Amino acid sequence: MSQNVIRIATRKSPLALWQAEFVKAELEKFHADLTVELLPMSTKGDIILDTPLAKVGGKGLFVKELEVAMLEDRADIAVHSMKDVPVDFPEGLGLEIICEREDPRDAFVSNSYKSISDLPQGAIVGTSSLRRQCQIRGLRPDLEIRDLRGNVGTRLGKLDAGNYDAIILAAAGLKRLKLEERITSFISTEDSLPANGQGAVGIECRIDDARVKALLAPLEHTETRYRVIAERAMNTHLEGGCQVPIGAYAEIDGDTLTLRGLVGNPDGSKILVGTTVGPKTDAKELGIALAKDLLNKGAKEILDAVYIK
Numbered sequence: 001m002s003q004n005v006i007r008i009a010t011r012k013s014p015l016a017l018w019q020a021e022f023v024k025a026e027l028e029k030f031h032a033d034l035t036v037e038l039l040p041m042s043t044k045g046d047i048i049l050d051t052p053l054a055k056v057g058g059k060g061l062f063v064k065e066l067e068v069a070m071l072e073d074r075a076d077i078a079v080h081s082m083k084d085v086p087v088d089f090p091e092g093l094g095l096e097i098i099c100e101r102e103d104p105r106d107a108f109v110s111n112s113y114k115s116i117s118d119l120p121q122g123a124i125v126g127t128s129s130l131r132r133q134c135q136i137r138g139l140r141p142d143l144e145i146r147d148l149r150g151n152v153g154t155r156l157g158k159l160d161a162g163n164y165d166a167i168i169l170a171a172a173g174l175k176r177l178k179l180e181e182r183i184t185s186f187i188s189t190e191d192s193l194p195a196n197g198q199g200a201v202g203i204e205c206r207i208d209d210a211r212v213k214a215l216l217a218p219l220e221h222t223e224t225r226y227r228v229i230a231e232r233a234m235n236t237h238l239e240g241g242c243q244v245p246i247g248a249y250a251e252i253d254g255d256t257l258t259l260r261g262l263v264g265n266p267d268g269s270k271i272l273v274g275t276t277v278g279p280k281t282d283a284k285e286l287g288i289a290l291a292k293d294l295l296n297k298g299a300k301e302i303l304d305a306v307y308i309k
């Protein structure tokens with residue numbers, strides 16, 4: 001590849017394109033003579049739209065095609081929402097960069113009600129995330145959760161069509177798409193612990209590509225990396241894919257990292273929580289320690305029951 005071009009493999013959804021454009025702008029800001037090209041493509045996860053995500057299964061539904069493009073040298077990098085990035089990477093590829101995190105919270109969106117607690121008895125809430133479903137049902141067992149698929153615009157359209165009383169989306173996605181005014185209220189991380197990596201964008205590339213790695217280096221955000229490493233380590237140790245009711249959220253104060261974790265069942269009748277605190281440089285160990293703590297409390301039985309369904 002010519003010395004001053006970087007090709008970004010990206011999904012075609014508005015959010016994926018926003019993220020790719022964001023990385024393009026950042027790269028061009030740091031490297032005045034660099035040309036950044038976007039290579040938009042469809043992934044299996046974009047094509048299978050009529051099946052609930054939890055049933056489609058398969059890690060990396062949204063990333064495989066992008067990875068093949070990098071391995072075949074049709075693209076140099078791929079930009080991902082960290083919460084959708086699988087644990088393992090194909091040989092030759094790695095997650096080189098984690099960019100600064102956007103708002104990690106879940107957002108409550110409704111045309112009629114102000115918040116989860118404002119919803120009437122038996123109201124219908126849209127989400128396809130077992131993690132969100134579990135925590136909402138934990139707060140309000142009377143609510144009815146209905147599946148909600150599609151990209152952010154499609155989901156808002158289904159709310160506006162009257163199919164739901166409220167829907168839950170990641171605040172980061174709405175903010176990035178300049179749809180922040182659709183957020184009725186933010187759900188605190190106490191009421192809905194975010195998914196590991198939520199709100200953070202990561203960049204994958206060929207691990208032996210020194211040229212690209214040097215160009216990407218200024219986009220790294222160290223604090224976000226520690227937080228995401230801790231969250232992902234917890235998830236990995238629990239053997240959680242992206243479609244399980246697991247929440248993991250780390251915050252840093254000075255050199256101290258506090259990681260909170262949650263495992264539950266989809267109907268919210270069982271919810272386990274735990275916290276670990278330690279030096280941020282031990283991020284991975286803190287994540288594993290919290291996973292072990294949750295397993296000791298019975299997380300495995302809860303997760304096994306979810307996987308069987």
Ligand SMILES: NCc1[nH]cc(CCC(=O)O)c1CC(=O)O
Nearest residue numbers: 081084169170172173198199200
């Ligand atoms: N699961 C899809 C997905 N992947 C990343 C985001 C939002 C942005 C982010 O978390 O970085 C979303 C949408 C949502 O969960 O509402």
